[in-house]
Amino acid sequence: xxxxxxKRLFYALIASLFILLSAVISLSAYKPVSASAExxxxxxxxxxxxxxxxGKSGSTLRFTVTNPTDYYxxxxxxxxxxxxxxxxxxxxxxxxxxxxxxxxxxxxxxVTMVGTVRCVAFSYVAKDFDQRMIVYATDxxxxxxxxxxxxxxxxxxxDCLKVQVAGTGWKINVFNPTDxxxxxxxxxxxCFKEHAANWNLEKLKDLYTExxxxxxGVSTQITISTNGTATAIAVxxxxxxxxxxxxxxxxxxxxxxSITVKTNVIPV
Numbered sequence: 001x002x003x004x005x006x007k008r009l010f011y012a013l014i015a016s017l018f019i020l021l022s023a024v025i026s027l028s029a030y031k032p033v034s035a036s037a038e039x040x041x042x043x044x045x046x047x048x049x050x051x052x053x054x055g056k057s058g059s060t061l062r063f064t065v066t067n068p069t070d071y072y073x074x075x076x077x078x079x080x081x082x083x084x085x086x087x088x089x090x091x092x093x094x095x096x097x098x099x100x101x102x103x104x105x106x107x108x109x110x111v112t113m114v115g116t117v118r119c120v121a122f123s124y125v126a127k128d129f130d131q132r133m134i135v136y137a138t139d140x141x142x143x144x145x146x147x148x149x150x151x152x153x154x155x156x157x158x159d160c161l162k163v164q165v166a167g168t169g170w171k172i173n174v175f176n177p178t179d180x181x182x183x184x185x186x187x188x189x190x191c192f193k194e195h196a197a198n199w200n201l202e203k204l205k206d207l208y209t210e211x212x213x214x215x216x217g218v219s220t221q222i223t224i225s226t227n228g229t230a231t232a233i234a235v236x237x238x239x240x241x242x243x244x245x246x247x248x249x250x251x252x253x254x255x256x257x258s259i260t261v262k263t264n265v266i267p268v
Contacts, residue, residue, distance in 0.1 A: 046126035056142035087121035087136035132156035189227035196234035196249035
């Protein structure tokens with residue numbers, strides 16, 4: 001009986017030593033992960049434009065607009081005061097114009113006060129973020145040069161085609177902002193924005209695909225005819241590597257060359 005107990009203790013000791021040895025081997029093989037690899041980098045939101053109210057001459061407000069990025073931007077703003085709800089969503093702004101601003105540079109923007117509407121609105125599309133960064137304000141004092149700014153953003157896919165009114169008829173300039181040639185497709189007649197937004201093939205009955213590819217960084221001009229009560233235009237291209245359609249649609253076209261532009265990306 002004594003020998004049996006001794007043997008059991010001996011085997012238990014051997015098992016304990018084996019477990020301890022296994023743990024030591026495992027720890028020696030462990031390589032700690034560096035602190036940099038463990039660190040979670042927070043999402044860095046793109047910066048907003050810097051807006052400074054410089055004064056007022058007659059009914060025209062003067063602003064200095066600063067580009068907060070290290071790349072060129074196309075700053076867009078409404079040349080008349082507007083509805084704050086429209087500014088916040090960047091829709092139905094009928095007097096838009098653009099100014100190119102160098103990295104960390106500034107430009108002067110003039111906004112005319114119209115009636116009792118007081119909102120001023122500025123924006124740009126943040127590179128690599130697919131966001132239109134909007135700054136707007138209704139509370140300001142031109143004599144004291146003070147302004148309380150409000151900030152928001154809306155989705156805007158920067159790789160979508162850029163469109164601009166070139167003349168009635170409607171003549172539309174289409175610019176390829178990507179680094180590769182694309183084959184553009186568009187509806188030859190005006191359409192409804194809800195059909196354009198998701199490229200509804202059942203509703204877009206006048207689609208046309210250009211035979212020539214549009215090179216990177218190059219513009220072309222297309223003509224889109226009127227179509228009853230429809231008020232939108234629709235252009236797109238397919239990114240074959242991603243199997244996605246990049247859509248640009250626009251409405252509120254006017255002879256002043258103003259236009260409300262929206263973008264969307266859908267699978268194909």
